Structure formats: C-alpha cells, structure tokens
Amino acid sequence: MASLKDLRNRIASVKATQKITKAMQMVAAAKLKRAQEAAEAARPYSERMGAVLANIAGAVSGSDAPPLMAGTGKDETHLLVVCTAERGLCGGFNSQIAKLAREHIRSLLANGKTVKVLCVGKKGYDVLRRDYGQHIIDRVDLREVKKIGFDNAHGIARQVIGLFEKGEFDVCTLFYSEFQSVMSQVPTAQQIIPAAVPASDEAAQASDAAYEYEPEAAAILADLIPRNIAVQIFRALLENAAGEMGAKMTAMDSATRNAGEMIDKLSITYNRQRQAQITKELIEIISGAEAL
C-alpha cells in the first residue's frame, strides 16, 4: 500500500500534468481557429483554379495535353507524398494517415509495382521508416515553419515535378487528412499526377464561352498544371494543419478529463487512508489508556 506521502506526490504530479494538457488544449484551440481561417481563405483560389482548369482542359485536345496531365502512359512506379504533422500528442491523427499510406504501399507492392515515398512532416517519416525505410526517397521538414505559406507547398511541388520530369515515377498520390470537423479528420488519398481530369459536364458547361487565349491554350495549360499541383499540395497542408489542431484539441480535452478522474480517485484513496490512520492512532491511544 502506498504511503500517504506517495499518494500526495502522485496527486501533485497528476495535477501538474492536467495543467499542461489543459494549456495544450487551449493553445490548440487558438491555433485551430487560425488554421481553419487559413484553410477557408485558400478555398476561393483552389475553386477558381479548378474552374479555370476545367475550362482550359476542354479547349486543349487529348494529344496536346502535357505529360503532367496525360501521364507517362505507364503505371509502374508510384510516388506517394505522405503529409503528416510535425508533432505528436494529437490522438490517432498521424497514425491514421500512416495506416492508409501503409495499406496503399502494401497493395502496390503486392501488385509488383515500384514504390517511392516522399514524407512531409516528421511523424509520418518516423512510422513509415520502420517498415518501408528503403522506399523513402526524401523527407520534407516543416518544423521550422510557423505558418504554412504557399512557398512551402510550391517547394514540394517543384521537387515532385522535378522527379516526374526525370522519369522517376509514373503516378503520384498525395496522402493527407481531410478536415471535416474538430472531431473528425478523414485520411484521404488523392492522385495528383496524372492530374485528375475535371468532370466532363463541368467542362462542357464552362466551354460555352469561346475563349481567346494569350498565349495559346497549350502554353497556358503547361504553366497552369504545375501550379495546380502546388495548389493541391497547399490545400493538403492546410487541411492537415487544421486537422492536426482539431485532433490535438480533442486528444488534450480527453487527457484533461482523464487526469481529473484520476485526481478524484486518488483523493478518495488518500482521504480514506488518512482516516484509517487517524482511527488507528486513536485506537492505540485509547487501548493504551485502558491498559493503565
């Protein structure tokens, strides 16, 4: 049985932990708000980009389409860009993304494809390194980045496109967590190269207007698609940032509650033991007095 002093120390340490988790929860809540705002602010751009892309894709015929859109015509080497958080303590957030990526890798390997992995964020790297270390070609560290800017996404996109142009892979899939609400983030796999062709009805609707292109459509498209990849990655990073904070907030909230429960239980044990000790001391005094 733990002594009273031990119990007191336990209670004090759990209380300290609770304070920390509570503070982390509040920090996460504040950051979540900002991350959510950033994700929302970025939405008009990606929406318009989608519309413009749909427009222009309808104008450029299949054979003229740049390889980034049409693909290499092969399906041999897959590049997986796995975006995770830089920090832990956010529940199952990172492991969910890693799990989805791992399943994907396993099925690709089973089908005899070559797999390459580009890790964005430390946590995904830590998890995937264990099982698929030899497939990881590079990792991008965003730990120093306080606020994710378009430049970060652009850098990653440039790296991916560079690899594609060197013929290092045929298909590129982006893994990230879609932010649905504070409570739920859904790990998602999205193919970015070859670019998913925009829905045909959307394209048909948009191409009602006879556009003039300056310079010609193919040149704009060749410029637009790499940018679209950067936008997709940027969106993934922002969704991830918001999701991470949401997951962290939920995780820290339940941690705070658990600590509270633990403190209650420990205090009951503590009080009981104190009572027992007092009773014991009283009995000793009384029986001592009776013996006289």
Place this chain on the structure above:
Amino acid sequence: MATAFKFDLVSPERLLVSQDVASVVIPGTEGEMTVMADHAPTMTSIKPGVITVNAATGGAERYVVFGGFADILPEGCTVLAESAVHVDEINREDLARRIQEAREDVADAQDHETRTKAEEFLAQLTTLEGAILPA
C-alpha cells in the same frame, strides 16, 4: 461612366479583392491590357507587374502581383495570382529576395530554353522594381 463589372483578385493564401469595378489594368505576358465590362472571354497568363483596379465608385487601388492567370468573361474578371500584395505593403527585402532567386535561376539554368525563360522573368522583376520603388 463605364458599366461596372465584377472583379476578383485571389492569391493562394487569401481573397484580396472582390468588388465591382469600372476597369482593371492587367499586366499580361503579351502586353498590358485594360479590361472593361463586356470584354470578350479571354484567358491570359500574367507577368510580374502592377494591377490597377479602378473601382466603380471611383478611386484606384494598385496591387503588385508575381505571375498568375487572368480569366476574363463579359460579366467579370478573375485574377489568380501566384502571390499578390497591395502596393503599399510591398517590402523591399521580399522583392530583393525574389530578384536574387531569379538571378540564381538564370545561373542554374541547364538548357537554352529554361535560361531564356529565367532571364525573361528576371527582366520583368527588375522592371517591376524600378516601377514601384522610387530609387
């Protein structure tokens, strides 16, 4: 007074302008153009430069953009800028950094085509610097 039309300026990070305007001057890669209401549908890429927005209510605002696209329709115009800032908020260091990067790109260029592109971009940037920053 010219008819007003809808103008949006968006960068990946945020929506900068969304308002009714009388005309907009866009630095297209093939030359500057002034867009007014009922313009023919046009899609153009833009070079680093200054967008002048003449609001429908009068008054003009200037924004510095670094490349992107303009999607022009008779009823409106959308500029998707790679990055855009109000002309008052542009900072010298940022511009200097971009120019430095562009110089490095020129130096790093492997083949003739990329070099020409990089040089062109650098020239556009330096012109821009001269235009907005009084020496």
